Amino acid sequence: MTHSVYNSLTTTATSFISPTLVLIGFVSVLPILYIANLYCRYKRYQTATPWSARDKVVVITGASSGIGEELAYEFARQGAILILCARRTDKLADVEKACREKYGASQVTIHKVDVTRDSDVDRLIETIDATHEKIDCLVLNAGVSMGEALEDVEDFNIIKNIMDVNFYGSAMLTYHALPLLKKAEKSRITVISSLASVMPFIPMRTGYAASKCALRGFFDSLQTELLKDNIFITIAYPGIVKTEINNNRLGKNPKNLDFSKAMPADECAKVIVDGTIKAHKEIVFTNLGKLARVLDGTFPDLLFHISQNYITKQISVEKKFE
Template identity: 80%
Template sequence: MSTFNSLSKTASTFVSPTLLLIGFVSVLPILYIANFYCRYKRYQAATPWSVQNKVVVITGASSGIGEELAYEFARQGAKLILCARRADKLSDVADVCRDKYGATHVAINKVDVTRENDVDRLIETIEASYDKIDCLVLNAGVSMGESLEDIEDFNIIKDIMNVNYYGSTMLTYYALPLLKKAEKPRIVVVSSLASVLPFVPMRTGYAASKCALRGFFESLQTELLKDNIFITIAYPGIVKTEINDSRLGKNPKHLDFNKAMPAEECAKTIVDGTIRADREIVFTHLGKLGKILDGIFPDLLFYFSQNYVLKQISMDKKIQ
C-alpha cells in the first residue's frame, strides 16, 4: 500500500506541472487576442489625435533626446514650450525649430525641475499664454556610472532622485489642472530600460529613479483614465546623447556608445507612440525579449546578464 501511495505521489508531482504547462500553452492565443483587444480599446479612446497646433511642453529640451523631440514635434506643427536649465542652449534649439522645421510658436523657459518655484512659475506662464497643456513630455534627467561603494558622497544618489523622479512628478502634479483642460491630453515619460531590466551594475541610483518613475506613472494612469489623460512611458536603451558624457561618477567602459541608437530615431519612435497613446514603448529587440524573459525566467535572465556584464568589466580592468 505504501508503495502504491508513493507511486501516486510521484505521478501527481509529474502530471500536475505538465498539465499546467499544457493548459498555459493552450490559452496563450486567447490571452494574446485579449491583450490586443485591450490595446485597441485604448487606441480607440485616445484617437484621433494630431500633433498639429497642440501645446507641447518638453523638459530637458536643450540637448539629446529632448532636443530631438523638440525637432520632431516642431516638424509636425506643435506649439512648443521648451524647458531646461541652460537658456543659451534652449535658444539654439528654438532657432532650429523655427528656421529648419517651420515652427511658428516656440517659447523657451529656463527651468530647474527640482525647484518648486521654477515649476510653479512655468505653469503660471503656460496658463496665461495657452490656458492648457496638450502634451507634457518629461525628459529632464541625469545618469550615473559608478558603483555604490566607490561613490564618495551619497548626495549623488539624492541628486539623481531629485532630477529624475521628484522633478518629473512635481511638474506633473502642478500641470494636471492644465492637462485636464485639453482634449485627450498626453503625458510622456522618458524612462529607461534600466527600470525594466535593472541588472546593469554602476547604475544603482539611476535605476532606482527610473523604477520609481515607472511605479508612479503606472499607478497614476489608473487614476487619470477617467479624465481621458493618456500616459506613455518610453524605455530607451543606450542612446547617443551628451548625457553619456555627463554621468555622475565614472563612465563604464564596457558600454559601446558608438553602437547606441541615434537620438533622432529615438525621438521619432516616442512621438509616434505618443500619437497612438501607447501605454509603453520598449526599445530594442533585446529589450523586448528581456522584458518577456524577466516575466518567465527571471533567474536565468539575471544569470546571463550578470555574467555578460561582469566579463566586460573584467576586460576593462585588464586594459587599464
C-alpha cells in the same frame, strides 16, 4: 518501495513536471493573452484618438540635448506649439532656432527650468497658464545617470540627486501641470523611463534603475486615476541611445555605455512621438527589452542571467567611450 525512495522520486517528478507544465500552459495560453492585449490596446486607441500634434501645446523637459532635443525637432516637424525647458539656455536657444528654421515651427519658447526647483516649476506653470491656458502634451524627459558601483560612490547625495531629477522632478511637474492637462482634450503625458527599469539588473546604475522603476510605479498608478479625464500616459523604455548622457553621469569615475551600437537619438524620438500620438501605454525598445518585458515576473532567474551576460558587456570598465 521505501518511504524515502518514494519521497525522492516524487520530489524529482514534481520538480521536473511543474516547470514543464507551467511552460506548456504558458505557451498554449500565450496566443489568447496576446489577442486580449491587442483588443485592450485597440480600445484605448479608440478613446485616445483622433489626436495629432498639430497646434498642440507640447512641453518638453531636458530639451537642450539628446533625446529631448530630437523630440523637439520631431514635434516641430509635426506642427506643435513648443515649450522647451532645461537649465542650459544657450543650448535651448540653438534648439529653438533649429525648430523654427529647419523644422518649420512657428511658436517656440524656451524656459530655464531646473526640474528639482519648486520655484522654476511654479514659474513655468504660471507662464503656460497665462499664455496658452492648457497643456496638450507633457514630455518628462529630463534625466541624469550614474556609473559607479554603490561601494565606490563617495557621496550618497549622488543617489539622492538622481532621484530628485529623474523621479521627483517629473512627479512634481506633473502634479503642478494637472489642472492645465485637464483643460486640454485627450491630453498626453509621455514619460522617458529606461530599459534599466524593465531589466533592472544593470551594475553601476543602482540609483538610476531605482529612479526609473519609481517612475513606472508612479505613472502606472496615476494612469488609473486620470483615465476618467481622458489623459493618456505613455511610458517609453529606451535602450542605449547615442546622446550626451555619458558626459553627464554623476560621480567621480563613472563607467560609460558603449555607444558603438546605440540607437540614434532622432530615431528614438520618432518612435516616442508616434507612440504618444497613438497613446500607447508603453513603448519598449529593442528585441531584448521586449523579451525582458515578457520574462519579467515569470522567469526572473533567466532574465537575470540574460541581463548579466548582455548588459555588463555594454559597460566600459576599462575606458571611457566617446
